[in-house]
Amino acid sequence: AQSVTQLDSQVPVFEEAPVELRCNYSSSVSVYLFWYVQYPNQGLQLLLKYLSGSTLVKGINGFEAEFNKSQTSFHLRKPSVHISDTAEYFCAVTPSGGYQKVTFGTGTKLQVIP
Amino acid sequence: DAGVIQSPRHEVTEMGQEVTLRCKPISGHNSLFWYRQTMMRGLELLIYFNNNVPIDDSGMPEDRFSAKMPNASFSTLKIQPSEPRDSAVYFCASSIGLAGRSQETQYFGPGTRLLVL
Numbered sequence: 001a002q003s004v005t006q007l008d009s010q011v012p013v014f015e016e017a018p019v020e021l022r023c024n025y026s027s028s029v030s031v032y033l034f035w036y037v038q039y040p041n042q043g044l045q046l047l048l049k050y051l052s053g054s055t056l057v058k059g060i061n062g063f064e065a066e067f068n069k070s071q072t073s074f075h076l077r078k079p080s081v082h083i084s085d086t087a088e089y090f091c092a093v094t095p096s097g098g099y100q101k102v103t104f105g106t107g108t109k110l111q112v113i114p
Numbered sequence: 115d116a117g118v119i120q121s122p123r124h125e126v127t128e129m130g131q132e133v134t135l136r137c138k139p140i141s142g143h144n145s146l147f148w149y150r151q152t153m154m155r156g157l158e159l160l161i162y163f164n165n166n167v168p169i170d171d172s173g174m175p176e177d178r179f180s181a182k183m184p185n186a187s188f189s190t191l192k193i194q195p196s197e198p199r200d201s202a203v204y205f206c207a208s209s210i211g212l213a214g215r216s217q218e219t220q221y222f223g224p225g226t227r228l229l230v231l
Contacts, residue, residue, distance in 0.1 A: 032217045043118070043205055043222030044157075051217050090157065094216040101170060102216065104157040 002027040002093045004105035012111045013081055021076040021108045023065075023091030033074040034092040034102070035065055044090060050074065051096075061085070086112045118223035120206050126229045132194040135226045137206030138187055145211025147220060148181055148191050152202045160204075163189065164211055196230045203227050 003026045013019045025031065032051050036044040048059025055067040065076045074091060091105040119138040127133055139146050148160040162170040166183045174181070178197070183189040193200055203225045209218040 036222075041224070043207070043224050044220075045222065046219045049217070049219065096217070099162070099164070099169060100216045101159055101162070101173075102220070106156045 002031065002095060002100075002103050004091050004093050004103055006091055006105035006108050008108050009106070010109045010111065012113055014113050015083055016080050018079050019077065019081050019085075019110065021089050021091075021110065023074045023076065023105060025072050025074065025091070025093045027072075027093060027095065030096045031093050032096050033065075033067060034094075035059065035063070035074070035076050036090045036092060036104075037061075038088045038090065038107070040087070047076070047089070081110070081112050083112050083114060085110060118206055118208055118221055120204075120223035120226050122226060123224065124227045124229075126231065127196055128231050129197055130195045131230075132192065133196045133200075133228060133230075135191040135204050135206075135228070137189045137191070137223060139189070139206070139208030140221055141187065143208035143210055143221070144186075145209045145218070146183060146189050147207040147209075148189070149205040149207065149222075150202045151205060151225070157205075160191070196228075198230045201228055201230050 005024045034049045035047040037047050038044045048057045050057045050067045058064045063078050088107045088109045090107045092102050094100045094102040121136045146163045151157045160173045161181045163183045181191045205225045207220040207222045209220045
């Protein structure tokens, strides 16, 4: 079975400051990794995903994440946040190959302070 | 494309009543997922359909919950009878889902906020 840990439930950060949202996963097999964002009163939408290849993945809205197999991490970063980045961010994992259930983390609420 | 459409957006009902949530996936998508989101349990997969066939219903909490997908453009999630602990936001998501490939991006609807009194 797979699991995802997002240690930070809330992260406050000032506008234009950098941010890192942490995600660690556990799996005995190779995995695909995702970051989704949920704006208030909306569904989730994909920010980026890692399937294979380069460990640095770039996504929408200036976000990027780095897959680190040895540390089983997939942290999300943005060099300069904007007020509009205020949302909840979910890390997710699924075993690679065929259908497997996607397991979501508990989410990290990013609050950008003006 | 209009994206994934869910109705109703909000539902308030009394304990014991039947609740039906509806979902129209993105045209051309072969996979459909129903999720439940609560503060306590986070985002949980309830059921997954591929080509209108239920593939994984291991997340359906109990017999009070049932889901159908009569055709490629419509799915329902029914709760009968409803209980206060069913109060949550229910999301429908769809993906291209060719042969059940789990790397496909899931596209979420806006959700149905259910309150059972």
